Amino acid sequence: MSILIAIVDDKPINRQTVKDKLMGHSLIEIIIEARNGNDFLEKLKTASVKPDVVLMDLEMPEMNGIEAINIATAAYPGIKFIVLTVFEENDKIFEAIKAGASGYLLKEDSAINIIDAITNVFQYNGIPMSPSIARKTLELLKKLPIIPSTENEILSNNNSAGLSEREIEILKEMVSGKNYKAIGEKLFISPLTVRKHASHIYEKLHVNNRTQAINIAQKQKWI
Incomplete structure (x- = not known):
């Protein structure tokens, strides 16, 4: 289609x-x-x-x-x-x-x-x-003083919200602004596999996108 x-x-x-x-x-x-x-x-x-x-x-x-x-x-x-x-x-x-x-x-x-x-x-x-936009957005998000209550609930349950080592690796690469293809090349996995991991990350963190996931991970010093 x-x-x-x-x-x-x-x-x-x-x-x-x-x-x-x-x-x-x-x-x-x-x-x-x-x-x-x-x-x-x-x-x-x-x-x-x-x-x-x-x-x-x-x-x-x-x-x-x-x-x-x-x-x-x-x-x-x-x-x-x-x-x-x-x-x-x-x-x-x-x-x-x-x-x-x-x-x-x-x-x-x-x-x-x-x-x-x-x-x-x-x-x-x-x-x-x-990548340059992602970095700017991350810098701005770091200045936000309050974590939304839904994020607090997630973080109180688990220090890494149940993320696997591979998912943490992918989060680290997301911070640098890499797209799925570039992340896959660095970690020797396919872009589709990276997408699946990203989808699991969003689900575990109860967020909808990369920016929100990075914001939580940065504030909790997972990466």
Whole structure:
């Protein structure tokens, strides 16, 4: 089954670059291209089939990416959004995540990373990030003073929440911002096996994504 994709960017050359990176991947089908948030929402309304994943630029005329994500996630909760931008500002990262983005990548990321992020979001409900974005997010999370009560409940039960040695190894690699392919290469396992371990980590920690898992692990000094 194909993963249906929308690309939203005000510059035609940027949309073409993304298309070129995705071209030839048998599981990906581009069904919508839009030049800004308004254009995207209008095309989404009339589309007989909705995209599974949207690659969304941030800075666009008429309606920017964060506004578009805010509106679209409320109206179409089944669609996943990955921000694809040149911006690394802290406020942009958190604004996008709060709006409902499921990932945050840089336009300079390789085709492999973008495709990996798409499949990660679609198949595993993860939150993929470029390594530099992951590091920035981790730095910001370290400054947060309070652990949510649900995390406190988890941590009071077990010092490592039942994570295996292999899962701790994978958490360490997640902190460095590596994607599943890079983690697999370092640990001599397949990307699919890494994904399965990551899924088990999220389940044991009762979280939904990499950032939350890293936050707990860092605060508890497991890694």
